[in-house]
Amino acid sequence: MRKYRRHSKSGFTLVELIVAMTLTAFFMAACVVLIMPVERIYTQVNEQSKAQLIADMVVNSLRSECSQASVLSADDVMIMSSGASGPVRETTNSTFGNVLRFRRNNLYYETISTNYVLTAEHQSSVRANDDSVVTGNTSSKAIYRMYFVSNPQRTDTANVGHLHYGYFMEEAGVVTPYDFTNPLVAGTYNDYQVAVNFDSIVSGSDGVPDYVNCTIRVMDKDGIAIYTRQTVICF
Numbered sequence: 001m002r003k004y005r006r007h008s009k010s011g012f013t014l015v016e017l018i019v020a021m022t023l024t025a026f027f028m029a030a031c032v033v034l035i036m037p038v039e040r041i042y043t044q045v046n047e048q049s050k051a052q053l054i055a056d057m058v059v060n061s062l063r064s065e066c067s068q069a070s071v072l073s074a075d076d077v078m079i080m081s082s083g084a085s086g087p088v089r090e091t092t093n094s095t096f097g098n099v100l101r102f103r104r105n106n107l108y109y110e111t112i113s114t115n116y117v118l119t120a121e122h123q124s125s126v127r128a129n130d131d132s133v134v135t136g137n138t139s140s141k142a143i144y145r146m147y148f149v150s151n152p153q154r155t156d157t158a159n160v161g162h163l164h165y166g167y168f169m170e171e172a173g174v175v176t177p178y179d180f181t182n183p184l185v186a187g188t189y190n191d192y193q194v195a196v197n198f199d200s201i202v203s204g205s206d207g208v209p210d211y212v213n214c215t216i217r218v219m220d221k222d223g224i225a226i227y228t229r230q231t232v233i234c235f
Contacts, residue, residue, distance in 0.1 A: 002188040012016045050190055051218035052060040056145065058163055058194055058216055061183045062233050065165065066212075079198045080111075095223065096161035097197040100212060102235065104150035104167075105113040108178065109168040116195045120151045125177040161219070162186075163192040192226070211235055 071077055080099040096115035103109045167179040195217040203209045211234040218227045 055229045066233045069235045074207045096195040100198040114161040122177045
């Protein structure tokens with residue numbers, strides 16, 4: 001009985017405790033090493049999936065808008081680079097692409113871009129315009145100003161990229177801004193930025209533009225590209 005009591009009072013020695021703690025630490029470190037890459041891959045895939053969805057919505061919007069073009073001659077479609085002269089001569093940010101201009105009808109034409117700020121001059125021109133009917137459902141006269149939705153809020157509108165449609169009247173050589181709209185609501189961007197580059201215009205044998213090659217980049221709020229898509233926009 002005395003021998004049994006001595007044996008029952010025995011426990012872990014200090015060496016055994018240290019060994020157990022060391023093995024536990026190694027096991028936990030191994031778990032962290034294994035979990036971190038998996039979590040990183042999941043985050044990247046999730047970000048790319050969201051960015052791809054945004055790119056799909058942008059492409060669908062571009063195709064829908066360009067299908068309403070009235071392209072009858074080579075001059076009815078033009079790619080305007082950053083800072084080009086004309087109604088989109090305002091300071092632009094080439095990071096977010098260039099500007100596509102195409103004719104809607106004899107009186108109106110449209111610009112598509114992601115890279116320039118609406119000025120007070122634009123707003124005054126639109127508000128002073130008394131015209132109320134525009135072919136192609138562009139009579140809203142809605143002033144859209146590109147504010148980037150982020151946390152914390154950013155209002156440096158010269159450095160953000162959201163898809164942007166501008167409508168202009170051209171009469172007797174005078175170009176007047178008519179309307180500026182955003183085809184996608186702010187929440188659609190999901191805290192991302194979009195860059196649209198119109199790379200080249202491809203014309204048929206008659207010289208009339210058939211389609212434009214387009215590159216769409218979806219970037220995070222720091223301007224890092226997450227997803228890039230090349231597509232064709234037909235007229």
